[in-house]
Amino acid sequence: MSKNILHSWKNTPLASRVEEGSSKNFKTGSWRSKKPVHNKEICTNCLQCWINCPDNAIKVKDGNIDKIDYDFCKGCGICAEVCPVKAIEMKNEKDE
Ligand code: SF4
Ligand code: SF4
Structure with a gap:
């Protein structure tokens, strides 16, 4: 095939x-009902979200969080849960 x-x-x-x-x-991003929104202003780049993302959807560049790849993020919310400074907020997909 x-x-x-x-x-x-x-x-x-x-x-x-x-x-x-x-x-x-x-591209499994269409499964998502909520999307993680990253706040660079308060992110400390500890990379906990990157380590724990089951879909490798958080992209790192030069040791810093670069972006979230919404083509593959399924919206599980793990990144928001593990972030120690609450720099990732889960928002309703429809609201974005
Ligand atoms: S877990 Fe939070 S503070 Fe750490 S890199 Fe991810 S968004 Fe930034
Ligand atoms: S919501 Fe889940 S799949 Fe999406 S970036 Fe966060 S940990 Fe990864």
Whole structure:
């Protein structure tokens, strides 16, 4: 099966085998009902959110939080829970 056919997880054929190493082809961000919003002003760049994100959706550049990749963030809220200074707020997806 061609990689180009699998634009998102919704296109995954039922009861079929998916090519190894192809998870980047499945943008799981559409699962989200709440989104994490990062406040750079109070972030201390301790990287706890980056370490704990199960989807590798928090991107780091030069040792600092760069951005949240909303194509893959599923909105689990773990990053907001572990942040010691509450620099990540979970907001309703519809409100953004
Ligand atoms: S856990 Fe909070 S303070 Fe630490 S890097 Fe993430 S957003 Fe910044
Ligand atoms: S909400 Fe969950 S998936 Fe999204 S960035 Fe935070 S820890 Fe990662």
